[in-house]
Amino acid sequence: MSAIRSYFKQIINTIHWDDTIAFDNHPFAYRVIDDLYKLKIKISVISYSTDIIRYVSKNTDFNIIIPNGVVDSANHNIIGPDVTQTFAKYQIQYYFATASHMTEDKLFQDNQTIADMQLTLNERAEQILLMNRPEIISSELQHNYNEIGCF
Structure with missing residues (x-):
């Protein structure tokens, strides 16, 4: 765990005042947000x-x-086609993402609505950082999931 913490600490040190950072909901996202706030680096989230x-x-x-x-209150998300249109307007420096599944070089999501938003965030981000360890799937099962990006 300390290697992961060290890696993300290095990333946090490259974030600048006024950068735009995208976050999926994950416990590690809150840690990154707290660390940036403590460092007094004002970002746009x-x-x-x-x-x-x-x-x-x-x-x-x-x-x-x-x-x-x-607002999809059951899943704590904002959804709809306008969400991806909003995301497409911004240049994002970092995207702290989560994925439910992966192969050797691709990330996948099992929820199409979330996958569409994640794909747009991934396309707009200069760098994507995975916060979780997705379940590994075989390439034969890829068609059951929605690709959200590559490593």
Whole structure:
């Protein structure tokens, strides 16, 4: 775990004032947000997660980019076609992502709605950083999932 922590600490040290950072909802995202706030690096946060948006608004003075869409309160997400249109307007320096599945070189999501948003964030980001360890799937099963990016 300390190697992962060290790696993300290095990443945090490359983040600059006014960078736009995208976050999926994951416990590690909150740690990154807290560390950036403690370092007084004011960023803009973009996310489809209402939990991330709520946390950032309560615990930081960061700018928050809230996408147009509909709140899916059961899953704590903002969804809809306008979400990806909002994301497509921004140049994102880092995307702290999660994926449910992976092969050797590709990341996959089992939820099509989330996958569409993640794919757009991935396309707009200069660098994608995976916060979780996805389940490995064989290349024969790829057609059952939605690709969200490559390593």
